[in-house]
Amino acid sequence: MRNLPPWLKTLCSLWAAAAAAVHLYWGGFGFPEPITTRAFHLLVFVPLIFILYPAFPDRSPSTRPSVPDLLWALAAAIPHAWAMWNHDAVNDRMEFVDPFTPELLALGLLAIVTLLEAIRRAVEPGLAWMVLGCIAYMVAGPWMPGVLESRAFSLNEIVESAWLVPTLGGVYGPLTGIAATTIAVFILFGAFMQGSGTGRLFANLGAALAGRFSGGPAKVAVITSGLFGTMSGSSVSNVITTGAMTIPLMIRIGYAPAVAGGIEAAASVGGALMPPVLGAAAFVMAEITNIPYGEIVVAAAIGAVMYYYAILAAVHFEARRLGMRPMPQADIPPWREVAADAHLVLPIGLLVWLMMQRWSGNYAAFCATLAMVAVSMLRRRTRMSPRAILDSLTNAGLTMAPLAVSIAGAGIVVSALTVTGLVVAFGGIVKDLAGGSLPMLLLLLAATVLVLGMGIPTTPSYIIAAAIGVPQLLQMGVELLPAHLFIFYFAVIADATPPVAAAAFAAAAIARAGPTLTSWHATRFGIAGFTVGAAFIYDPGIMLRGSLAGILSAAAIQLAALTLVTAAYAGFLLAPLGRWLRLLLGLAGLVAAFGHMLPDAGRLAIGAGALAAVALGQRAVARRAAA
Known part of the structure; x- marks a missing residue:
């Protein structure tokens, strides 16, 4: 982002704040009809990208x-201003029936090109290349081999589907x-949470809870990053916000720099899994599935706890193996310091x-935002x-701008995949490769999402992968919500996995x-993302479904499996582990986590059993040594 001169920085800040304020007002008092809302959203944010x-x-x-x-900024504004001004004409059009005039073609091309450059x-x-590739596929479809072949699309059809078909997808799509x-x-x-000092509350709470224990700074990083994730819209911004404090502390007490960075990255990525917000992709999930957001939050709760349990367990075992000390007492805030900000949890x-x-969701967030100011x-x-409120509005607007263009770009991809039938083609390829095996299908879909995550942010990655993979999972008998949560988890952890x-x-x-x-270190610390993702498919108890016994059993299996795996790669349980014992513990943990062909009681x-046997054995050895 540019370091603008004060006068221009102020102007852009006021623009972003005003745009955010309009969205907040609409959240509480009702949105205009869809095309006006969507056109305004892009009108205020896409041109801003070219200035910043x-x-x-x-x-x-x-x-x-x-x-x-x-x-570029002027060109980006023109098509969205036209759509907003002519919203009645856009709403009254019969898609792919009414003529797509040269004027509409020019405006559509302008909207697509400027959006690609903004992305x-x-x-x-x-992501820009992926969007462009999907548009190019609509041109090259007739010459593609086998199942990838599609009918020929005219330039008018390509631009109309990518821009002016609000019910299907594209720039103004759902x-x-x-x-x-x-x-x-x-x-x-989230911006008002940060502006009110809730970030200080989270940082102090994390230090007060974990700072007194072995490897304290690393545990503080995990807890603080998870709490910050409830208000941060980006795993990268989460890393930058909390990592600037926690990574140097971890290095100072003995963690290798790459390990400290991996812990912070895994913890920050997991913020998108943590209720009550779960990141932008979860709202898309609620809209796509028509499942109430509250139900999604409940279903994701145990999985999020397991994710952070695994990181904390790994950090603890690693700290014990390296003999790390707690944080200096002077750096640990007293509980009265935490209590001084405790009232800020009321809006949450x-x-x-x-x-x-x-x-x-929008009205709940509107009420919570006003409550945050009041509290x-x-x-x-x-x-x-007033300055803090203005800064919060500005920060929200600056966060919305990149997200607006990335989601609009994902809309073009979904539109192209739909009209060309490429969703069906990709689904067919994946289905054929899976050969009717659900585990193989899950493995292929997980790999697909991780590959998409190499160059695409979480939300568009989830959207595209869900369009391809969820129908295949449904055909295999998987329910709708577990299928989406599986895709969602892998889209989230893709931000931490190599290359x-x-x-x-x-x-x-x-x-x-x-x-x-x-x-690589972030991937091993975030191992729970893989195990919990699979558990959504096979263990309904992990989503708080079924009997109490089933829920407790699913949670206990995950706890045991994650403890074994994290102890194995850290090389420590109650005492250091030898090479062969590490291997056996790791295998036992993987069988417990992924051995879904076995009965739950067996897993x-x-x-x-493996956990208890090793722990009791190490305790007996320690007693004999002490005697």
Whole structure:
């Protein structure tokens, strides 16, 4: 992002704040009809990208927009301003029936080209190339081999489907509608959480809870990152926010830089799995599946706890093996310092309650945002001044802009996949490769999502993978919500897995470590993302479904499996583990986690039995040595 001169920075900040304020107002008092909402959303955010982000970081002006940037911004505004002004005409059009005039063609091309450039600058070049590739496929479809062949599309059909078919997808499709409504208001809630001092509360709480134990800074990083994830819209921003404090502390007490970066990356990525917010993709899931958001939050709760349990267990075992000390007492805040900000959890509780009562997500977030401002006034140290409120609106607007263009780009991909039948073709290929085997299908889909995650942010990666994979899972008899949660989990952890892992690379930059090695460490610390993702398919108890015995059994299996696996790769349980014992514990943990062909009682017996046997053996050895 550019370092703009004060006058232009102020102007852009006011623009972003005003745009965010409009979204907040709509969240509480009702949105206009869809095309107006979606066009306004892109009108205020796409041109802003060209002012804030240089075309080429090493060659473009870093302190001001160039003349081409201003022309890009103007060009980006024109099609969305036209759609907003002519919303009745857009709504009254019969898609693919009414003539697509030269004027519409020119506007559509302008919208698509400027969106591609905005994605390239502010999000990921890989996503821009994917969008362009899907458009190119609509041209080249007749010459593609086998199941990839599709009918020929005219230029008018390509542009219309990518731009002006709000019911199908494209720039103004349902995905942009979700971004402009529910996601936008939740981003505002997160920004006001940060502005009110809730971040300080989370940091102090993490230090007070975990700082006194072995490897304290690493445990603080895990807890703080998980809490920050409830209000952060990005795993990368989560790494930057908390990692600047926690990574140096971890290195100082003895963690290798790459390990410290991996712990922070795994913990930050998991923030998107943590209720009550779960990240932007979860709102898309609620819209796609028509499942109430509150139900999704409940289903994801145990999985999120397991994810962070695994990281904490791994950190603990590693710290014990290395003989690390707790945080210095001077760095641990007293509980009265935590209590001084404790009132800030009330708006979060209000949000959870409203969601559980099945209020709409945007209205629940609107009420929680106003409550955050009101609650902050209860104490001087948290009181939000007019400047703090304005800064929160600005930060929300600046967060919305890249997300707006990435989701609109994903809408074009989904539209192209749908009209060409490529969703069916890809689904058929995956289905044929799986050969009717559900485990093989899950493995292929997981690999697909992880590959997509190399160059695409979590939300569009989830959207595209869900379009391809969920129908195949449904045909295999998997229920709708578990199928989407499976895809969602792998889309989230893709930010931490090699070879390209945005969150891990950001952590590596702070730790001054190799990005590839850091991403490998992030993958091992985030192992629960793989086991819990599979558990959504095979163990309904992990989603709080079924009998109490089934829920407890599913949770116990995960606990035992994750404890075994994390102890195995850390090389420590109650005492150091030898090579062969590590291998046996790791195998037992993997069987307990993935041996779904076995009865639950058998998996639990393997996991708990191996854990108990090694723990009791190490304790007996320690007693003999002490005697």
